[in-house]
Amino acid sequence: MKLASAVRGGDRAAVAKAISLAEDDPDSAGALMRALRPPRRAFVIGVTGPPGTGKSTLVGRLIDGYRRNGLKVGVVAVDPSSPITGGALLGDRIRMKAYSSDEGVFIRSMASRGWSGGLSRAASDALQILDSAGFEVTILETAGIGQADIEVVGIAHAVLVVLMPGMGDDVQASKAGLMEVGDVYVVNKSDLGGAGQMVSSLFAMLRGSKGRSPAVLTVSALKGEGIDRLMQATEAIRSRLDDGSEELKLRSIRGMVVEAAKAEAMRRVETSSTSKADALAKLVLEGKISVAEAAARLVQ
Amino acid sequence: MKLASAVRGGDRAAVAKAISLAEDDPDSAGALMRALRPPRRAFVIGVTGPPGTGKSTLVGRLIDGYRRNGLKVGVVAVDPSSPITGGALLGDRIRMKAYSSDEGVFIRSMASRGWSGGLSRAASDALQILDSAGFEVTILETAGIGQADIEVVGIAHAVLVVLMPGMGDDVQASKAGLMEVGDVYVVNKSDLGGAGQMVSSLFAMLRGSKGRSPAVLTVSALKGEGIDRLMQATEAIRSRLDDGSEELKLRSIRGMVVEAAKAEAMRRVETSSTSKADALAKLVLEGKISVAEAAARLVQ
Numbered sequence: 001m002k003l004a005s006a007v008r009g010g011d012r013a014a015v016a017k018a019i020s021l022a023e024d025d026p027d028s029a030g031a032l033m034r035a036l037r038p039p040r041r042a043f044v045i046g047v048t049g050p051p052g053t054g055k056s057t058l059v060g061r062l063i064d065g066y067r068r069n070g071l072k073v074g075v076v077a078v079d080p081s082s083p084i085t086g087g088a089l090l091g092d093r094i095r096m097k098a099y100s101s102d103e104g105v106f107i108r109s110m111a112s113r114g115w116s117g118g119l120s121r122a123a124s125d126a127l128q129i130l131d132s133a134g135f136e137v138t139i140l141e142t143a144g145i146g147q148a149d150i151e152v153v154g155i156a157h158a159v160l161v162v163l164m165p166g167m168g169d170d171v172q173a174s175k176a177g178l179m180e181v182g183d184v185y186v187v188n189k190s191d192l193g194g195a196g197q198m199v200s201s202l203f204a205m206l207r208g209s210k211g212r213s214p215a216v217l218t219v220s221a222l223k224g225e226g227i228d229r230l231m232q233a234t235e236a237i238r239s240r241l242d243d244g245s246e247e248l249k250l251r252s253i254r255g256m257v258v259e260a261a262k263a264e265a266m267r268r269v270e271t272s273s274t275s276k277a278d279a280l281a282k283l284v285l286e287g288k289i290s291v292a293e294a295a296a297r298l299v300q
Numbered sequence: 301m302k303l304a305s306a307v308r309g310g311d312r313a314a315v316a317k318a319i320s321l322a323e324d325d326p327d328s329a330g331a332l333m334r335a336l337r338p339p340r341r342a343f344v345i346g347v348t349g350p351p352g353t354g355k356s357t358l359v360g361r362l363i364d365g366y367r368r369n370g371l372k373v374g375v376v377a378v379d380p381s382s383p384i385t386g387g388a389l390l391g392d393r394i395r396m397k398a399y400s401s402d403e404g405v406f407i408r409s410m411a412s413r414g415w416s417g418g419l420s421r422a423a424s425d426a427l428q429i430l431d432s433a434g435f436e437v438t439i440l441e442t443a444g445i446g447q448a449d450i451e452v453v454g455i456a457h458a459v460l461v462v463l464m465p466g467m468g469d470d471v472q473a474s475k476a477g478l479m480e481v482g483d484v485y486v487v488n489k490s491d492l493g494g495a496g497q498m499v500s501s502l503f504a505m506l507r508g509s510k511g512r513s514p515a516v517l518t519v520s521a522l523k524g525e526g527i528d529r530l531m532q533a534t535e536a537i538r539s540r541l542d543d544g545s546e547e548l549k550l551r552s553i554r555g556m557v558v559e560a561a562k563a564e565a566m567r568r569v570e571t572s573s574t575s576k577a578d579a580l581a582k583l584v585l586e587g588k589i590s591v592a593e594a595a596a597r598l599v600q
Contacts, residue, residue, distance in 0.1 A: 030592050038587020124591065253591070254581040258569060260595030265565035268599065269558060281554040287338020291424065291553070292330050295560030299568065 004035035010134045012106065019076075019108055022125035029125055042074075042131035043238045044252050046153030047141045049162030049178070050170075054188045057221040058162055058230075059141050060098070063105055065231045066137045072104040074130030076123050077141040078149070106130060120152045120259040127155070128256075137238075150177050155255035157248055158237040160184045160230075165194035168201035179205055182214045184233045190218040190226060265299075272298060304335035310434045312406065319376075319408055322425035329425055342374075342431035343538045344552050346453030347441045348481070349462030350470075354488045357521040358462055358530075359441050360398070363405055365531040366437045372404040374430030376423050377441040378449070406430060420452045420559040427455070428556075437538075450477050455555035457548055458483045458537040460530075465494035468501035479505050482514045484533045490518040490526060565599075572598060 003021075006014030022029040045062065047055050059075060066073045099105035108126060123140060130138045140156060142149040153159045161182035163171065171178060185206075187198045195218045202216050215233045219226030241248050280294035289297075303321075306314030322329040345362065347355050359375060366373045399405035408426060423440060430438045440456060442449040453459045461482035463471065471478060485506075487498045495518045502516045515533045519526030541548050580594035589597075 030590070033592060034590045037584075037590055039585065121592075128591070249585060250578060250581045253584045254574075254577050256591045257580050257584065257594040257598060258577055260591050261569045261572075261598040262566045264592075264595045264599050265569050266562045269561045269565050272561075274554075277554050277557055278550060280557050281550045284337075284553045284557065285339065285549060290330070290334045290337055291428070291556045291560050292333060292421075292564075294557040295564045298557060298561040299565050 001032065001035040004032055004132075007032075007036065007129055007133050012103070015106060015129060015133045016108070018129045019122075019126045022129065023110060023122045026121065029122075033125055033128060036128060036132045039128060039253070040131050040134070041241070041249070042127070042135055042138045043158070043241055044127055044156040045137065045139045045234060046156030046159040046181075047139060047162060048143075048150055048153045048159070048181070049186075050167070051143060053162045053164045053167075054221050055141055055143075055162045058160075058186065058188055058219070059139055061219075061221050061224065061227045061230070062137075062139060062234070063099070065227060067102065067104055069235075071136040072134060073106075073137045073139065074127075074133070074135035075105075075107040075139045075141065076126045076130070077107065077109045078123060078143060078152075106133075106135060120155075121263045123152065124155055124256040124259055150181055152259060153181060155252055155259055157241055157252050158183045158234050160186055160234070162186045162188050163198065163202070164189040165192050165198045168198055172201070172205060179209065183237060184230070185214055185216045186230060187216070187218045188221050191220045191223055269299065301332065301335040304332055304432075307332075307336065307429055307433050312403070315406060315429060315433045316408070318429045319422075319426045322429065323410060323422045326421065329422075333425055333428060336428060336432045339428060339553070340431045340434070341541070341549070342427070342436055342438045343458070343541055344427055344456040345437065345439045345534060346456030346459040346481075347439060347462060348443075348450055348453045348459070349478070349486075350467070351443060353462045353464045353467075354521050355441055355443075355462045358460075358486065358488055358519070359439055361519075361521050361524065361527045361530070362437075362439060362534070363399070365527060367402065367404055371436040372434060373406075373437045373439065374427075374433070374435035375405075375407040375439045375441065376426045376430070377407065377409045378423060378443060378452075406433075406435060420455075421563045423452065424455055424556040424559055450481055452559060453481060455552055455559055457541055457552050458534050460484045460486055460534070462486045462488050463498065463502070464489040465492050465498045468498055472501070472505060479509065483537060484530070485514055485516045486530060487516070487518045488521050491520045491523060569599065 003014055003018055007018050047059055049055055063073045127138045142152055159181050161178055185202050187195050199216050217229050219230055280298055283289045284291055284294050303314055303318055307318050318332055347359055349355055363373045427438045442452055459481050461478055485502050487495050499516050517529055519530055580598055583589045584591055584594050
């Protein structure tokens with residue numbers, strides 16, 4: 001397959017085209033993804049956290065850090081833009097500009113348009129495309145406005161949860177699972193004050209999580225403070241991957257398989273026979289079964 | 301079941317408790333929903349559209365309109381708030397205040413926390429709970445920031461898509477399906493100017509949709525202009541429901557069944573055996589199958 005070869009050769013236009021295919025045409029993308037097998041071994045970093053915590057600035061610091069280490073970096077940023085404003089593309093252009101003369105950086109935004117399954121597959125495909133094109137570090141940045149955003153970073157080898165001072169009570173009250181997914185908790189905007197208290201809150205909350213000991217760091221992405229320690233924390237995880245950690249290698253792929261399976265399962269329900277759905281809806285209307293019972297039968 | 305009886309009796313505290321159950325404890329909610337069978341026949345209005353188009357103000361006008369017609373109105377508003385800011389609850393309190401002395405109005409917000417399946421089920425349950433409690437008109441308001449938001453209004457008998465002047469090109473470029481779901485297209489903020497042009501754009505875009513002839517209206521929800529025609533448009537649909545339209549009755553229930561089935565399908569993938577996912581991930585790592593192929597096998 002010509003496109004696959006061009007992607008493997010690191011051709012930037014081909015990479016862009018392949019990612020568009022993954023977004024817009026899942027069927028053709030399927031053939032491409034088969035042609036791109038097997039995966040290389042890019043290190044996948046997931047970055048999530050609530051809006052306004054400075055994730056994009058932090059990602060910029062990670063890009064700079066890995067470029068200094070001589071590694072090529074690909075970024076997939078999922079923007080929570082309105083489906084009809086196209087804001088993601090604008091953000092894309094602004095962010096790309098900073099790296100326009102650096103062939104070792106590739107940034108691509110995807111407008112989230114709701115995580116109705118399709119995006120997680122497209123994002124996962126995009127990461128694999130960047131992997132195939134020789135980007136040694138790939139970063140998936142999600143907006144952290146919902147559970148799906150947070151779950152999808154499960155396809156990463158290392159998950160950074162970005163927070164800021166003053167969010168302690170909110171994180172505690174959250175049901176969104178931020179405290180379950182992180183390998184590194186980054187308290188950004190440390191210059192604001194209150195960062196120490198936020199770190200204490202995080203340690204208190206993490207005490208309950210068994211078998212996990214995520215790192216907790218304070219940084220100021222804007223001022224470039226604390227970035228060295230952040231790089232050390234992610235590099236410690238990457239070195240395990242390079243040492244051939246089977247568990248870590250499987251973690252990212254398993255996450256991708258599960259996300260793709262969720263999308264596939266939803267697609268199957270959406271395309272299931274309308275006559276079956278109608279018959280079940282009739283039973284609900286007559287009070288014979290509940291909506292949940294009808295749903296369970298429709299899934300079968 | 302005691303809670304079910306209290307809900308059926310219209311007890312507001314019981315309704316609030318039942319909706320919390322639907323949000324927080326799907327398993328117990330399942331038993332409640334079975335006890336609430338069969339559905340009554342509330343008219344379900346779905347309201348969606350991009351952020352900033354004035355959906356909440358418009359919903360306020362609909363509440364007032366239906367209250368003047370002597371009908372009880374229940375609202376479920378899905379807020380796109382950050383999972384960790386609790387903004388939805390604040391909005392709830394402000395909105396409830398306006399109707400605090402009116403027993404015929406019930407408003408409940410749900411923080412979206414991502415549409416990872418769970419919310420569409422919870423929202424659908426909440427609408428059925430309001431139905432059981434005797435609310436004759438129920439409104440589901442979603443934020444319209446993604447495809448999932450837009451799809452979920454498919455559980456309504458009548459879908460209002462709220463837009464504003466100047467959005468023509470954006471709607472045209474949108475892949476989110478706004479042009480496919482509406483029964484009534486409402487150009488809000490008509491006082492801004494450009495409303496006529498927006499209406500023309502909408503008619504041009506709708507010309508291509510076969511077998512559908514949605515209404516297109518201009519209103520100013522803020523100033524209360526055009527609300528009578530909006531009420532006429534929704535009442536025209538409600539009268540078909542009251543006339544016993546089987547197709548319309550099934551439409552909402554079928555939508556609920558499909559949404560619930562999607563949630564159930566995703567839940568099954570999430571709880572599927574990790575050993576199977578691991579085995580498939582290994583095959584992907586070895587390059588034997590693609591992620592998509594592994595996903596398809598995992599769904600089976």
